[in-house]
Amino acid sequence: MTQTSSGIYQAEGYVRARRAKRWTIVLASLAVVGLIATGVLKYLKIGPFSDKGAPVSFGQEQAAGGGSGGGQAGGANGAQKPDSKILMPTGPAADFKNSETLGDGTHIAVTTLEGKKSGFTGKVWVWAPKEYKDPKFKDHGFPVLIALPGGPGFPNNYWMGTNLKLQSSITKWHAEGKSKPFLLAMPVLNPKNNGTYWDGSDIPGQPKMGTWLTEDVPDLMKANFRTIKSRDGWAFMGSSSGGFAGMKAVLKHPDKFKAAIASGPDFFPDSPLWKGHDKERDENDPKLLAKDLIARKGPDVYIAFQYGTREDPITINGVKNFVAQYGNGPVHTSVKEIPGGKHDAATYVPSMGQGPIQFISEQLSDPIPAF
Secondary structure (H helix, E strand, O other), rough: OHHHHHHHHHHHHHHHHHHHHHHHHHHHHHHHHHHHHHHHHHHHHHHHOOOOOOHHHHHHOOOOOOOOOOOOOOOOOOOOOOOOOOOOOOOOOOOOOOEOOOOOEEEEEEEEEEEOOOOOOOEEEEEEOOHHHOOOHHEEEEEEEEOOOOOOOOOHHHOOOOOOHHHHHHHHHOOOOOOOOOOEEEEEEOOOOOOOOOOOEOOOOOHHHHHHHHHHHHHHHHHOOOOOOOOEEEEEEEEEEEHHHHHHHHOOOOOOOOOOEEOOOOOOOHHHHOOHHHHHOOOOOOOHHHHHHHHOOOOOEEEEEEEEEEOOOHHHHHHHHHHHOOOOOOOOEEEEOOOOOOHHHHHHHHHHHHOOHHHHHOOOOEEOOOO
């Protein structure tokens, strides 16, 4: 019996050990599969592993005294010196939701902005570089780049996706010493998508898209981020109709904005909505605005043009003619020709790092400390 019992025990022990080993292998395999599945789900942003739609604060803190808009990312709260070159967030804090998360942990977030000055309500996407939350820059104001799309420009702004790599390129260019660590604002350009363009302007009887771009969107950035007070901290970039709108905004408001990158831009406000409003249309014509700025002898503005050699000759000649006629005195220009380049954003972003981003960055401010 002992032997038998011992034999039975040994056999049961062997089976138990074998089962334990098998379950160990199974559990280990499941753990590996789970880790792989979790990684895949996170990569694909599926289900509970997606952070899309999650609140994003960009480091917002309550202001001293309990207000909703004050310091950011450990920045100084409360009163600041009247002669400070930066503006602490004025509030109220916007309701930002995550749209994309980049590999460095930064977020592209979106909010719906009710424009108090334009009366237009639309979406704005924003992004802050990793330097914004770096303790070294906790009390610094950052320069802002307002990025405008071409095409319909509604209901999205194509710079808000990660496929064109605008945000990661800015990070790379800054590391290479070519670019400022810009805060990005990416608003819709038009109030609807019906094949009509509003030329980034206040067309009489229409939504005030000029005021939206040059007043409401900057006010959103001032309310939620540490920014720079002077025009040295404000610029535009855009392609096609967005290039037109950004260039025109700088020429029309040189007291507020200093520079622009205009890729494959239009050069004339040709919306059919201008019919019967020739005077107002002329007030939004980049050529006439440049002519007036030259006559007034400033202030100086800086426009970096770029175009692809495979673009429509109208676009190419538009750039060449504008630079030849107006690219002197206070209107400083540079031109980047992209060999084989087409009229699309995928052509423009890599080329920006080969001159245009450096051209405007040399004229704009680095992050400035508050005190």
